[in-house]
Amino acid sequence: MDDAHEYRRICSAEFLPLVPAIDVLSAKYLAFALQETQLIHGLRARVAAATKSRERLKPGVVLNADIPLPPLSEQKRIAGILKEQMSSAECLRRTLAEQLNAISKLPAALLRRAFSGEL
Numbered sequence: 001m002d003d004a005h006e007y008r009r010i011c012s013a014e015f016l017p018l019v020p021a022i023d024v025l026s027a028k029y030l031a032f033a034l035q036e037t038q039l040i041h042g043l044r045a046r047v048a049a050a051t052k053s054r055e056r057l058k059p060g061v062v063l064n065a066d067i068p069l070p071p072l073s074e075q076k077r078i079a080g081i082l083k084e085q086m087s088s089a090e091c092l093r094r095t096l097a098e099q100l101n102a103i104s105k106l107p108a109a110l111l112r113r114a115f116s117g118e119l
Helices: 027-033 037-044 059-063 072-115
Strands: none
Touching: 027 072
């Protein structure tokens, strides 16, 4: 390999690399599009396998998946909005997790106060 990575990179030949043509498809838009529930269900319905551990999708099924393709500028705008919304959602998730953690500690704290005569 003649690249700048110092570690060897290994990948299964079963992975399908998706490399969008940058003048037609935004990689960020594609990443969001591939997370769309209906697309995922449609792809899962087309899985072929002899056993559960051998489930595979044929590359053509993925490459021919129905993904809406607005103009590149619109793809970038959509991806930007989705990234912003996902960032906000993650911030809210962390805040809620912290609040739930604090709430879960409340009964023990109240019991300690009650046993010490503070309540």
